[in-house]
Amino acid sequence: MATIREKGYHHWEGQLRDKPWNFWPITRTGIKLAFERRRFKLLFVLSFLPAVIYGVGVYVSERLENFKFMAQGVDKTLQVNPGFFRSYLTLDLIFFEILLLMSLSGAGLIADDFRHKAIQLYLARPLSKSDYLLGKAGVVMFFVGLLTLVPGILLFILKLLFSGSFKFFLNYPWLILSIIFYSAFLMIFFTAFVLLASSLSNNRNYVIAIMWSIYIFSNVLGAILRIIFHSPYSALLSLKANLDQVGAAFFLVKPPYDYPWFLSFLLLISFCLLAYVVVRRKIRGVEVIR
């Protein structure tokens, strides 16, 4: 007795399941593709450098006695308090790193799909446009989160470990929430920013140019206008300034600019909403069947 497997096509005996997080393959694939790009891995690892330095800072501030010989006045500047965390999360360098990583991995998220007409393939599946966008958003959130939320929490834990007590936590019980909420805010903002830019062109390089020019231009504009008009409100034009303002507020520290932080918050939220509307519109314009 012998059996031979029939040649040709075999039907699949499995079940197609409608999963609640069916956008997850999109996120996972986006992350994988990001790591396959040449310089990405290196840049990714290097972007944790500030986190490492701050980590060392936490250690140093605890063992200040051992380092007293190194410099005077160090104890004045190196204090681990909410300002410390806030300064990490609003570091110019961090934003720069985010933009850099996103240039390599985020710029093409939607642009490439436009260019290679892959959106048709996605939308022909039992995926809604929201699923598609959520999947793509996940990629940005993943990387931004790794640079903000995760180091933020780790630094916090590190502080607790090095100080050997919960005293720090009890002093600032709201701090962990600040870290989480501000990181989340950054994640949402950058997701909106990157996906908006990516949906505006089908050429990845143009998207990178758009991202950088908006960011740099807005900051420069804000600075120039501040010099000309001496008004603190001119900071509203600068993306970085707005993020700083909101960051300060979340950490209950004095905001750097002299106007209600709420304005910055609203501005950034409106930006995110605008981005959402534009991106949805762009996707909706894709005809799955011509």
Add this chain to the structure above:
Amino acid sequence: MNVDLKNIHFSYGSVKALNGVSFSLREGATGLLGPNGAGKSTLLKVMLGFLIPDEGEGRVLGYDLRTEQKFIRQQVGYMPEDECYIPGMDAVTFTSYMGELSGMSRQEAIKRAHDVLFYVGLGESRYRLIDTYSAGMRQRLKLAQALVHDPRLLFLDEPTSNLDPAGRQEILELIREVATIRDISVLISSHLLADIEFICDEVVIINKGLIAASGRIEDLKMINYQLYELKIKGELNSFKKELESSGCRVEETEDRLIKVYTPPGFDHLEIFRVAARNNIQVRQFVRSQTSLEDLFARVVGVD
């Protein structure tokens, strides 16, 4: 009945695209034809769950058109006309990714991707990056991603576009094979009538928002018992004269085809006798059938 639509109406604003279309599909391959703007793509969008009809109802693969669109899209395989792929991936990753997006688990999708890639003839190249694929290979890959989740309804849009003659032939043969798979309905939309004739048994012609003709191609192309198409070797003139004197009408077309219209009751063997008498070799002899092109022209009501 894999697809059953009744009396579908759809308008884009004031433009009526579908004006009461009833349509059904069984197993096997069906061609969908129609002039541009006839309502073809609208019908497809309604059928595949992208548009909700204004009026009318139907079921596709057992799912309701209006309320279960997501399920329809789960069970349908779509091979778009455009060149579409995701760069930076190899064929297995791409195909299994698409399978996952249709609802398969990761393991199942990967296993199935390998099977399907072998089936479409990309087995040897399945670990290569898609970016390096030729046009013909990308077409096969498109077919693979349409088959990976084992759909019961396969829709192919201009499957041979962008291919050179060799590539066309190969894809057509592959699709014809797919059309013979048990339990699958294949719907092909194409302007290349030769492709449709090669693959499909049935055809549906849509025009101005209505179904103008549908049925088996063989039945629609009526056999004309009075007209024979010949190719010969030898001098035409005396052959022609003699046939005409027995009541036939003889025409020569551009590509050396001889059309012989015979009177009722004419014994076709007589053609061979006349040929022999006039030193003619008959090298082709076919009872004429309306070509699909003529059928299309007649049905769409022009010329």
Add this chain to the structure above:
Amino acid sequence: MTAIIEALNLSRWYGNVLGISEVNLEIQPGITALLGPNGAGKSTFMKIITGQLKPNIGEVRILGEKVWNNRHIFRRLGFCPEVDAFYEELSGFEFLFFLLSLYGFTTAESRKKAELALELVELTEVKDRQIRSYSRGMRQRIKIAQAIAHNPEIIILDEPLNGLDPLSKRRIIKLIKEFKGEGKTIVVSSHILPEVEALTSEIVLIHQGKILARGDIYFIRELIDSHPHMIRIKSPHFRQLAKILAGEDYILNISFKPQENVVIFETHHRDRFFNRLNELILGSLVTIDEITSPDDNLQAVFDYLVGK
């Protein structure tokens, strides 16, 4: 008869990549089809004869004049490229009018010619709509219109039937045949062999940068001696027929399709085969429903020459 288009020893390469090599060709009035697999050199050749590309070796003459850098010849030449290249904001009419005025026609002449061209491709109804709003078939037709609007003697068409529905195809094929009747010289490149067969029997087959075959399809078929001819016969007595002919030495191969009552013979000597077959039919030994030659067509010639 001097040829309308003469290509002399053309060669063109792009760095290491070969475009075409040692192409010698003469094209007469009428319709000539240019065929070949992707990458064979068709587009290179077309770009050279329309003066868009300079050959590395050799030259092209149209109507006796050199093509490269010769603006005047363009007035007598019309080209329909494969890709879309439009000013999308212009209407169909404006686009043609603009191009015609570039040829040096007066306003009145340009308008007239534009409208005539639009009529020929049946776009009169939508002539004032922006090209941006045109469907694929319409875009294809406006491309054809711009190639013929200035009434050139020589028309070069790269995949002109791409994207057209069967009826539009028929109309354009008819149009092209009308041009042939007017004595024009038309070169058509196409992938779709059935369409080529509907247009002409004069073909030029390019493969790997060289001309593989040139001439009438049927003569080319005849010349491919080493490839046996297939003859398909449908008959209720198909097995008997096979039995009778199996003993003949010019039969190389016999295969059956029993479900269709079909027997397929392969032979080197069609003459002897058909003589015998006609004899048998007349002798009432067998009744025949159908006789066809499945590979007496362009696809088979193509496959064989391109070496599948």
